[in-house]
Amino acid sequence: xSFANIRREDASRAVIVHAILLTYTLVALYPIFLVVINAxxxxxxxxxxxxxxxxxxxxxxxxxxxxxxxxxFELFFYNSFTVTIVTIVIVLLLAAMTAWxxxxxxxxxxxxxxxxxxxxxxxPIRLGSVSILNLIVDMGLVNTLTALVLVxxxxxxxxxxxxxxxxxxQIPKDLKEAARCDGVGEFxxxxxxxxxxxxPAVATVAVFTMIPIWNDLWFPLILAPGDGKQTxxxxxxxxxxxxxxxxxxxxxxxxxxxxxxxxxxxxxxRQLIRGLTSGAVK
Amino acid sequence: MAHSGPMxxxxxxxxxxxxxxxxxxxxYTLFMIYPLLDSIRLSFYATPSGGEAAFVGLDNYRxxxxxxxxxxxxxxxxxxxxxxxxxxMLIQNPIGIALxxxxxxxxxxxxxxxxxxMIMPTMLSVVIVGFIxxxxxxxxxxxxxxxxxxxxxxxxxxxxxxxxGSALITLSFISVWQWVGIPLMLIYAALLAIPDDLxxxxxxxxxxxxxxxxxxxxxxxxxxxxxVSILTFVGNFNAFDLIYAVKGALAGPNFSTxxxxxxxxxxxxxxxxxxxxxxxxATVASLMFLxxxxxxxxxxxxxxxxxxxxxL
Numbered sequence: 001x002s003f004a005n006i007r008r009e010d011a012s013r014a015v016i017v018h019a020i021l022l023t024y025t026l027v028a029l030y031p032i033f034l035v036v037i038n039a040x041x042x043x044x045x046x047x048x049x050x051x052x053x054x055x056x057x058x059x060x061x062x063x064x065x066x067x068x069x070x071x072x073f074e075l076f077f078y079n080s081f082t083v084t085i086v087t088i089v090i091v092l093l094l095a096a097m098t099a100w101x102x103x104x105x106x107x108x109x110x111x112x113x114x115x116x117x118x119x120x121x122x123x124p125i126r127l128g129s130v131s132i133l134n135l136i137v138d139m140g141l142v143n144t145l146t147a148l149v150l151v152x153x154x155x156x157x158x159x160x161x162x163x164x165x166x167x168x169x170q171i172p173k174d175l176k177e178a179a180r181c182d183g184v185g186e187f188x189x190x191x192x193x194x195x196x197x198x199x200p201a202v203a204t205v206a207v208f209t210m211i212p213i214w215n216d217l218w219f220p221l222i223l224a225p226g227d228g229k230q231t232x233x234x235x236x237x238x239x240x241x242x243x244x245x246x247x248x249x250x251x252x253x254x255x256x257x258x259x260x261x262x263x264x265x266x267x268x269x270r271q272l273i274r275g276l277t278s279g280a281v282k
Numbered sequence: 283m284a285h286s287g288p289m290x291x292x293x294x295x296x297x298x299x300x301x302x303x304x305x306x307x308x309x310y311t312l313f314m315i316y317p318l319l320d321s322i323r324l325s326f327y328a329t330p331s332g333g334e335a336a337f338v339g340l341d342n343y344r345x346x347x348x349x350x351x352x353x354x355x356x357x358x359x360x361x362x363x364x365x366x367x368x369x370x371m372l373i374q375n376p377i378g379i380a381l382x383x384x385x386x387x388x389x390x391x392x393x394x395x396x397x398x399x400m401i402m403p404t405m406l407s408v409v410i411v412g413f414i415x416x417x418x419x420x421x422x423x424x425x426x427x428x429x430x431x432x433x434x435x436x437x438x439x440x441x442x443x444x445x446x447g448s449a450l451i452t453l454s455f456i457s458v459w460q461w462v463g464i465p466l467m468l469i470y471a472a473l474l475a476i477p478d479d480l481x482x483x484x485x486x487x488x489x490x491x492x493x494x495x496x497x498x499x500x501x502x503x504x505x506x507x508x509x510v511s512i513l514t515f516v517g518n519f520n521a522f523d524l525i526y527a528v529k530g531a532l533a534g535p536n537f538s539t540x541x542x543x544x545x546x547x548x549x550x551x552x553x554x555x556x557x558x559x560x561x562x563x564a565t566v567a568s569l570m571f572l573x574x575x576x577x578x579x580x581x582x583x584x585x586x587x588x589x590x591x592x593x594l
Contacts, residue, residue, distance in 0.1 A: 013491075017384055017387065017390065018391075018392075020384060021381075021384060021385070021392075021396045024377075024381060024400060025396055025399045025400055027459070028399060028400050028401075028402060028403050028459070028462075029399055029402060031403075031414050031415065031418055031459075032402065032403070032406070032414065034414075034418065034425065035414050035417065046423075047423065050423060050424070050425045050428065051425065051428065094305050094306040094309070095306060097301075097302040097303070097305065097306065098302060098303055098306040098307070100302060101298075101299050101302035101303045102303075103289075104289060104290055105289055105290050105291070105292040105295065105299050106289040106290065106291050106292060107292035107299060110289075113303070113307070116315075117306070117307070117310060119314075119315070120310065120314050120315075122516060122574075122578050123318065123571070123574065123575075124516065124520040124574070125313075125314050125317075125318075126520055126522070126543075126567075127318060127321060127520075127567045127568075127570055127571050127574075128314065128316075128317025128318040128320070128321050128567070129317070129321075129546075129550065129563075129567065130317075130320075130321050130324055130550060130560045130563050130564040130567060131316070131317035131318075131320035131321045131324065131564070132313065132317045133560075134320075134560075135312075135313070135316075135317065150309065150313055151313055153309055153313070154309050154310050154312070154313035154314040155314070157306050157309065157310050157314075158310070158314075161306065176290075185298075186295040186298035186299075187298055187301075190298070190302070211405060214407070215406070215407035215408060215409070215410075215523075216523075217407070217408070217409050217522075217523040217526065217527070218522055218523065221526075222551075233407045233409050233410075236407075236409060236410065236413075237409050237527060240413055247417075247423075250413070250417070251417070254410055254413055254414060257407065257410050258406060258410055261405055261406060261407070262402065262405070265402065265405045266398075269398050
């Protein structure tokens with residue numbers, strides 16, 4: 001085969017490959033795009049020209065005005081942010097402490113404890129909902145954000161501990177030994193030396209913990225469905241339930257729920273992908 | 283300082299070790315392990331109207347599995363859930379594997395951009411995804427028909443979500459659209475870990491990239507494919523949000539989209555005129571636990587062991 005033939009074959013192969021990838025990218029993104037562009041249109045625009053971009057004639061923010069006036073979107077955002085941030089901070093700290101103890105110290109039952117803490121990676125926490133609700137009722141925490149935080153911390157810990165334990169194994173031994181020779185206490189070694197070292201893994205764990213919490217419908221529905229404590233996912237679900245026929249409001253509320261997570265994803269996608277592909281060096 | 287093995291002896295630091303381990307272990311035990319075990323315990327009890335909860339042995343299980351009304355509902359949701367899972371295994375995972383294979387081709391341009399865009403739906407809330415597709419497939423809006431028109435298939439369009447025969451399949455496809463990102467990313471990561479020399483040698487010998495993928499790469503990433511399959515199984519038998527967002531707790535039309543998660547919710551909280559029953563709810567949850575456990579054990583003992591020898 002001549003050199004030119006190979007080049008031509010490569011080029012046609014590249015065209016096919018990119019055609020497939022572009023097609024799938026379009027399939028993945030177009031539905032989201034369609035909802036977001038229509039959120040910025042008048043009712044007429046939504047129905048007459050659903051696939052067109054909003055123009056001078058069809059542009060309108062009436063959906064957003066309606067959503068912001070008729071629902072407590074700001075409050076839902078605040079609730080979701082509070083629950084998510086508080087949970088992430090607690091999960092990261094507790095998981096780092098546990099991962100450090102599991103990877104650094106030899107004690108009876110070390111492996112057993114690691115396995116025990118890993119059960120939650122495979123067994124969905126939802127299956128315990130009946131007893132979780134009883135527990136939350138007994139603690140007087142129904143309809144509080146605290147209830148959600150406690151459950152989400154328990155839900156997020158297993159995977160976070162697993163990822164961070166892998167990470168702790170890579171911390172060079174000399175560092176800890178040098179500190180110990182200088183007589184630095186065990187607590188200080190963890191908080192002053194180890195904790196700053198795991199920063200690269202923090203973003204990965206944060207994204208893995210955040211997404212299921214931000215998007216969860218089940219526990220807000222069961223533990224905190226009441227007025228004023230809804231998260232954004234439950235808030236949108238309830239709002240759309242009330243205004244099914246109001247297309248402007250429905251499209252706007254969906255866009256309000258999509259846009260923040262898309263922005264966060266674009267910021268953190270590199271960390272997320274690095275986390276998923278960890279171990280593969282290329 | 284003397285070290286025995288790779289780890290420090292905890293007897294030199296008992297207090298710190300306990301302090302490091304206690305908080306996570308306590309919260310995890312209290313809000314995850316205890317509720318799971320307590321749910322199983324509750325499934326052996328029942329509360330007669332106005333009375334105290336009493337031990338009833340396997341009565342609740344007998345009700346769910348043998349009572350004519352309950353068992354029909356239970357098995358309906360079980361088989362619906364199996365269909366839901368089958369669509370994910372047959373459509374989602376092959377698409378994920380194929381896209382991962384293409385993305386891992388050498389010298390591919392815009393690799394990272396494609397990857398970032400393709401897994402975007404995976405980041406969205408299942409509720410949001412459900413509503414997005416409900417709008418697109420709505421005959422009132424007509425966008426779905428317009429889109430099919432572009433590829434000349436407009437005649438195929440119908441109110442798929444509203445028909446008993448097609449609602450479950452349509453919802454399964456919506457879920458596939460959202461979750462393709464998971465097999466895509468995990469298998470892509472596994473493909474990247476394959477050493478270059480292995481692939482280069484085959485290419486030099488005249489193999490095409492497609493042949494290399496089928497005969498060399500795919501067998502090497504089979505353990506990851508198996509792991510993706512079990513994750514799909516656990517995720518599917520725990521699904522709820524999508525059906526609830528699109529169809530409500532009644533999983534209509536006529537329970538044709540009812541899966542284990544929606545059955546659990548209705549049994550626990552009740553719907554319309556039927557009162558919720560925590561004990562029957564715990565029984566459904568325990569049955570779900572048994573199904574998931576059976577899947578995980580099958581994976582651990584029948585699949586993972588056999589595949590381990592292929593690992594690099």
